[in-house]
Amino acid sequence: MEMRASIRRTGLSLLVFAGILSGCASAPVTGRQQFLLVSESDVNQLGAVTYQKELSGQPINRNPQQVAQVRRVGERIARVANRPDYKWEFNVIDEPQTINAFALPGGKVAVYSGLLNLGLSDDELAAVMGHEIAHAIAQHSRERVSQEVGLNLAMSVLGGGRISPATSQLINTAFGIGVELPFGRRQESEADLVGLDLMARAGYNPEAALSFWQKMMRASAGQPRPPQFLSSHPSDEARLAALRAAIPRYMPIYRQAHR
Ligand SMILES: [Zn+2]
Numbered sequence: 001m002e003m004r005a006s007i008r009r010t011g012l013s014l015l016v017f018a019g020i021l022s023g024c025a026s027a028p029v030t031g032r033q034q035f036l037l038v039s040e041s042d043v044n045q046l047g048a049v050t051y052q053k054e055l056s057g058q059p060i061n062r063n064p065q066q067v068a069q070v071r072r073v074g075e076r077i078a079r080v081a082n083r084p085d086y087k088w089e090f091n092v093i094d095e096p097q098t099i100n101a102f103a104l105p106g107g108k109v110a111v112y113s114g115l116l117n118l119g120l121s122d123d124e125l126a127a128v129m130g131h132e133i134a135h136a137i138a139q140h141s142r143e144r145v146s147q148e149v150g151l152n153l154a155m156s157v158l159g160g161g162r163i164s165p166a167t168s169q170l171i172n173t174a175f176g177i178g179v180e181l182p183f184g185r186r187q188e189s190e191a192d193l194v195g196l197d198l199m200a201r202a203g204y205n206p207e208a209a210l211s212f213w214q215k216m217m218r219a220s221a222g223q224p225r226p227p228q229f230l231s232s233h234p235s236d237e238a239r240l241a242a243l244r245a246a247i248p249r250y251m252p253i254y255r256q257a258h259r
Pocket residue numbers: 131135183188191
C-alpha cells in the first residue's frame with residue numbers, strides 16, 4: 001500500500017534506485033551484503049500472520065517433554081540472538097511423519113515431532129534451533145521477499161507498464177515460498193555458520209551440529225524422498241565438510257560461555 005503510493009509520488013525508476021541505495025545491509029557474522037527492499041516490520045508482521053495460519057488446525061504441543069525441550073533450548077538461543085524486539089514463540093507441531101522445523105521472521109519458531117522423535121540431545125536440538133533462528137535474524141525471508149518484489153518492479157520498468165495491483169500479493173507469495181520451499185544454497189551455508197555462532201554463545205557444543213546432521217542423514221537413508229529439512233540443503237558431504245572446517249573457530253566461544 002505504502003509502496004504503491006510512493007511510486008506515484010516519486011516515479012518508479014527513482015524508487016528502484018532509492019531501494020537499491022537504501023536497501024543494502026550486511027548479514028550477521030558473515031557480513032554478506034543483502035538487498036532489502038521491504039521493511040523489517042512488514043516482514044515480521046507477515047511472519048506472525050503466517051505462523052498463526054501454520055499452527056491453526058494443527059495438533060500442537062501434545063508431548064509436554066518435547067515442548068519443554070524445544071522451549072528450553074530455543075529460549076536460550078533466542079537470548080543470545082540479541083533481538084529483544086522479536087516476539088519469540090516456540091511450539092511443537094505434532095506430525096510424526098514430518099522431519100522439519102522452521103523459524104519465521106520476528107521470532108516465530110516451530111519444530112515438528114518427527115524431528116524430535118529422532119531423539120536429540122539439547123546440544124543437537126540447539127543445532128536445529130541455531131540454524132533456523134539464524135535464517136530469521138539474518139533476515140533471509142525478507143531478502144527473498146525483496147528479491148521477488150524487486151524483480152517485479154524491474155520487470156515493470158523494462159516493460160514500461162504500471163505495477164500490477166498484485167504487487168502486494170506478491171510479497172505474500174514470496175514469503176510463502178520461504179516457508180514451503182528451500183532457501184538458496186548461500187543462505188543455507190550462512191545459516192549453518194550463524195547457527196554455530198548462536199549455539200556456541202548459548203553454551204551448546206557446536207560439535208553436536210555434526211552428530212545432528214549425521215542423524216538426519218541416517219534418517220533419510222533408504223527413504224524415497226529426503227526429509228524436507230535435508231532436501232532444501234546443500235549436499236551431505238559438502239555440508240559436513242564445511243561444518244567440520246568451521247567448528248574449531250567456535251569452540252573457544254563455547255568454552256567461554258559454558259563455564
Ligand atoms: Zn535452512
